Amino acid sequence: MAYGAQTSWSISAPSRRPLARERRCTFFTRCAGSPFGEVSGKSSASPFGKPSSRPFGGAGGGSPFGTGASSVDPFAAAPAGTDRKEKGGAWGENSRKTRHGKLVEKADYRAWNDVEVFDVPSELRRPSAEAVVEHVKFFGLEELFPSTGLQEKFNADAAFRTAIRRAIRDDLFVPDPKASDKVNAAISSLSSSLMVNWKSSRTGYASLTxxxxxxxxxxxxxxxxxxxxxxxxxPVSHGSLIDITSTGRKQERHSWHQDSGLDRFTVMVGFPPESNWTGVGVFSHSCKLSHPLRQDGDEGEVIQWEDYEAGELPVSAIGRPEYSPGREVMVYCDATHLHSAPDETNRESAWRFM
Known part of the structure; x- marks a missing residue:
């Protein structure tokens, strides 16, 4: 679940319509302020105007702009009170239990390029929203930082990748003056999921350099x-960076959501579990939407798919982005996708910029 997420809230007239048959759509609009360049057709302006003060949704959790940073698990499984099984739903035949007793979806996933765009039922769409024009985009470190040698070194050297994660703690973590040295050390340890402000550094980013x-x-x-x-x-961002840690390989159920439902871009940088690695489980899993979802809570609150009570997402629309050299960075618009922690995680960590 996303950092600071509320697990439940009042829903106005929730839809109970079964999922519409998924299909590919003809696209006309795009997320506002796209970093991907210009496209033809109409532009989808942000309906919210000024940036939201709560891009993570709801209350709770520490701000990366305060006196300290937060040690969180932003993609933890939902608490028991929001589990679909307890709410009367069923996992169906495509499920199994891990050795820890957790229910995990078992499905014949499609390759990333064959995943279908999910056709959002009309009553779940944001009012007056047009069809989405673009979805996830990938970048390579060589493309972003040409002639530096970063991409080759990043994929070949596990100690180097860990050193980068350690350096942002030196450069960006601001200790909480009200907490003990022991607590601050625990918050900023490599085993903790740490949220910091990426827009400024008290060291001038010296450790990373x-x-x-x-x-x-x-x-x-x-x-x-x-x-x-x-x-x-x-052009509009919150300024938060979370280093989402993952100790080893784990399995858990999908928990589909949007961090805010706003027309904002999320940037993920993958840290693979081993060098020269290609595979899934590094990046969040993603469902490409035909239209933005309606927001039943306050502006900028987390949107949980299960709160619409619209059933499970079809397997044909579940995307498992593949990490590989030259695809270390994943960018997507929060309003035009649902995302979840991977049902099978294979990574040292993943960075999430917002």
Whole structure:
């Protein structure tokens, strides 16, 4: 579940219509402020105007702009009170139990390029929203940082990848003056999912710059690295970066949601479980939507798919993005996708810029 998410709230006239048959759509609009360049056709302007003060949805959790950062699991499984099984739903035949007793979806997933766009039922669409024009886009580190040698080093050296994760803690974590040294150390440890502000650094990103210089990455500073990735969020961004940790490989059920439902871009950087690795389970799983979803809560609150009581997403619409050298960075608009932690996780961690 996304950081700071409410697990339930009042829903106005929830829909009980069964899922419409998924199909590919003809696209006409796009997420506002796209970093992908211009396309022909109409532009979908943001209906919210000014940036939301609650892009993570609801209350709770610490701000990356305060005196400290938060140690969180932003993609943890939903609490028992929101479990579909307890609410009367059923996992059906496409499920199994892990050795820990958790229910996990078992399905014949499609390859990423064959995943269908989910046709959002008309009553679940954002009012007056037009069809979506584009979905997930991938970038390579060589494309973003040409002639630096970063992409080759990143994929070949596990110690280098871990050093990058450690460096952002030195450069971006602001200790909480009200907490003990032991607590601050636990919050900022590599085993904790840490949220920080990527837009400024009290050290000038010095630790990251040193990691690059010590590892023969040429002409790249820590500031250029972080700011280039952050700017893929587009002209309006919250400024948060979460290092989502993953200790080993784990299995859990999907929990489909949007972090805010706003026309904002999310940027993910994958840290694979081993060097020279290609496969799924690094990035969040994604469902491409034909239209933005309606918001039944307050502006900017987390949208949980199960709260619409519209049934399970079809397997044909569940995308499992593949990490590979040259596809280290994934960018998507929150309003035009549902996403979830992978049902099978294979990663050291994943960064999420918003």
């Amino acid at each position: 040193k990691v690059f210089a010590d590892n023969t990455v040429q002409n790249l500073t820590g500031e250029n690295f972080i700011q280039t990735l952050g700017k893929l969020c587009g």
